[in-house]
Amino acid sequence: MEPTDGPLIRARNLTKRFDAVAAVDGVDFDVWPGEAFGFLGPNGAGKTSTMRMIACASPVTAGELTVIGMDPRTEASAIKARLGVVPQQDNLDVEITVEENLLMYARYFDIPRNVAARRTKELLEFVQLGERRRSEVEPLSGGMKRRLTIARALINEPDVILLDEPTTGLDPQARHAIWDRLYRLKRRGATLLLTTHYMDEAEQLCDRLVIMDKGRIVAEGSPRDLIARYSTREVLELRLHDDVRAGLHGQLDGLAERVQELPDRVQLYVADGERTLEQVRARGVPLVSALVRRATLEDVFLRLTGHTLVD
Amino acid sequence: MTSLALMLPSLRRSHHMVERNLVVYRHVWMVIFSGFFEPLFYLLGIGLGLGGLVPDVGGLSYGAFIAPGLLAASCMNGAITDGMFNIYFKLHHQKTYDGILATPMRVADITFGEMQWAVVRGSLYAAAFLVIVWLLGEVVGPPMLLSPWAVLSFPAAVLVAATFSAMAVCVTTFLRKVQDFDIVIGLGVMPMFLFGGTFFPVDQLPDAVRWVVQVVPMYHAVETLRPLTTGTVDGSIAGHVAYLVLTGTAAFVVAMRRLERTLVK
Numbered sequence: 021m022e023p024t025d026g027p028l029i030r031a032r033n034l035t036k037r038f039d040a041v042a043a044v045d046g047v048d049f050d051v052w053p054g055e056a057f058g059f060l061g062p063n064g065a066g067k068t069s070t071m072r073m074i075a076c077a078s079p080v081t082a083g084e085l086t087v088i089g090m091d092p093r094t095e096a097s098a099i100k101a102r103l104g105v106v107p108q109q110d111n112l113d114v115e116i117t118v119e120e121n122l123l124m125y126a127r128y129f130d131i132p133r134n135v136a137a138r139r140t141k142e143l144l145e146f147v148q149l150g151e152r153r154r155s156e157v158e159p160l161s162g163g164m165k166r167r168l169t170i171a172r173a174l175i176n177e178p179d180v181i182l183l184d185e186p187t188t189g190l191d192p193q194a195r196h197a198i199w200d201r202l203y204r205l206k207r208r209g210a211t212l213l214l215t216t217h218y219m220d221e222a223e224q225l226c227d228r229l230v231i232m233d234k235g236r237i238v239a240e241g242s243p244r245d246l247i248a249r250y251s252t253r254e255v256l257e258l259r260l261h262d263d264v265r266a267g268l269h270g271q272l273d274g275l276a277e278r279v280q281e282l283p284d285r286v287q288l289y290v291a292d293g294e295r296t297l298e299q300v301r302a303r304g305v306p307l308v309s310a311l312v313r314r315a316t317l318e319d320v321f322l323r324l325t326g327h328t329l330v331d
Numbered sequence: 332m333t334s335l336a337l338m339l340p341s342l343r344r345s346h347h348m349v350e351r352n353l354v355v356y357r358h359v360w361m362v363i364f365s366g367f368f369e370p371l372f373y374l375l376g377i378g379l380g381l382g383g384l385v386p387d388v389g390g391l392s393y394g395a396f397i398a399p400g401l402l403a404a405s406c407m408n409g410a411i412t413d414g415m416f417n418i419y420f421k422l423h424h425q426k427t428y429d430g431i432l433a434t435p436m437r438v439a440d441i442t443f444g445e446m447q448w449a450v451v452r453g454s455l456y457a458a459a460f461l462v463i464v465w466l467l468g469e470v471v472g473p474p475m476l477l478s479p480w481a482v483l484s485f486p487a488a489v490l491v492a493a494t495f496s497a498m499a500v501c502v503t504t505f506l507r508k509v510q511d512f513d514i515v516i517g518l519g520v521m522p523m524f525l526f527g528g529t530f531f532p533v534d535q536l537p538d539a540v541r542w543v544v545q546v547v548p549m550y551h552a553v554e555t556l557r558p559l560t561t562g563t564v565d566g567s568i569a570g571h572v573a574y575l576v577l578t579g580t581a582a583f584v585v586a587m588r589r590l591e592r593t594l595v596k
Contacts, residue, residue: 097435105433111426115355124354127347128434
């Protein structure tokens with residue numbers, strides 16, 4: 021039962037099928053205590069299905085899954101007692117107040133009332149909702165609801181916190197507020213498991229991640245490793261008029277390690293973007309605009325799957 | 332596959348659902364009353380008002396004849412409000428159960444707890460109704476609750492509430508859109524209320540219709556409550572009680588399995 025030295029979560033050939041469709045198609049991964057582990061991929065990649073199997077909210081179709089040393093098929097309640105779940109769609113209890121949401125949730129875990137009251141107070145402070153504790157849930161903003169959901173997921177002092185698309189649908193300010201809370205949890209040594217289709221979220225929060233596409237894992241590593249392995253250091257983005265682009269005829273050949281054509285731009289994968297830009301200009305290619313940037317996980321994803329993360 | 336032990340609800344965990352509903356109703360306690368007044372108004376309007384113009388039915392005053400049916404309707408109202416409307420919205424709109432299922436709670440615990448709450452609500456209405464009938468007394472009200480059998484009226488009403496609750500939860504698992512309620516209420520609940528032996532004896536009905544009526548729970552609820560409240564008990568009550576226990580249990584098992592399939596997929 022006790023996680024001593026092994027991974028907290030271990031999946032081997034884990035598969036989820038809905039009728040004939042394989043949402044998760046035989047994935048392997050390990051999540052170790054104290055790490056922030058991410059599933060990065062577009063919508064429909066199988067991230068949420070994987071997460072739901074780990075949370076014991078969806079039966080495993082095939083393969084092996086062990087969560088905190090236990091089998092979700094037979095020990096769901098015992099596993100759920102030690103997980104904190106932040107779902108993609110908020111499912112707070114809208115009929116009761118902010119504070120009652122936490123107190124009531126603690127009851128489902130059989131947490132004694134005095135302990136529940138103390139944790140509720142601390143957690144509402146932690147997610148900066150102390151002043152709204154007697155408020156109804158409905159009038160809260162999207163960011164506040166998500167923060168309350170995070171507080172709710174922490175009420176049982178979980179061994180692993182599962183976050184499914186924690187900032188999807190939030191405005192930039194609310195996203196940063198969520199990231200800030202998650203950093204603090206990381207610093208306290210919490211194990212975080214999150215899915216996201218935002219590469220910036222994955223880069224900022226994850227120590228290690230897997231890139232998923234169409235139910236499969238296509239790469240695994242730390243954000244820095246993945247970029248080093250699958251991309252050059254810099255990317256030169258060129259925007260050109262359509263007629264110029266149609267008449268290029270190999271004018272960009274030999275300038276970059278790899279050239280990626282996208283509907284609105286051409287991306288050149290190079291070590292030194294500024295130098296390559298000079299070379300492009302020297303060849304007399306008329307540009308609408310040019311941008312040199314560092315490579316990101318988006319480039320890794322593009323390289324591995326041939327399509328972008330967010331359409 | 333899932334073993335029986337995993338399917339059986341835990342009493343302790345199911346009580347968390349009852350507690351949750353108590354917390355909710357602390358905020359909206361007024362709505363609890365609404366379901367109680369409808370049968371009371373029927374009793375006063377039809378039982379006492381119209382009853383003065385109607386001869387005795389099977390040796391009972393008309394008020395005494397319809398009061399047990401209205402008692403059954405009280406149980407049904409509580410069960411339907413919580414077992415159908417509230418559960419439907421928690422299931423499909425508020426996703427409340429998805430949140431609760433991320434804790435050690437299981438579908439069986441939730442179903443059992445929600446049913447208990449619906450039973451509590453139905454029983455509250457039944458108790459209030461019985462108190463009113465008793466207070467009205469035999470002078471202004473129907474002559475009821477005079478025989479020793481009357482002691483069993485309330486436990487019987489709780490059983491009726493439990494059967495209706497289980498059936499309400501079960502029916503709810505088949506509803507896919509809000510409009511489906513109109514069909515259930517209009518073609519199920521209303522006819523059952525009017526023709527289930529509440530306002531007139533079912534032998535007034537043509538044979539084919541009577542046969543249908545005798546299958547629905549309302550008929551058996553009324554036939555259980557009428558002898559106990561009016562002191563006219565005979566052996567046939569055992570069959571009606573057995574019907575309520577068996578259909579209630581079957582409905583509960585079906586409801587639990589269907590909710591499992593809806594929530595854990």
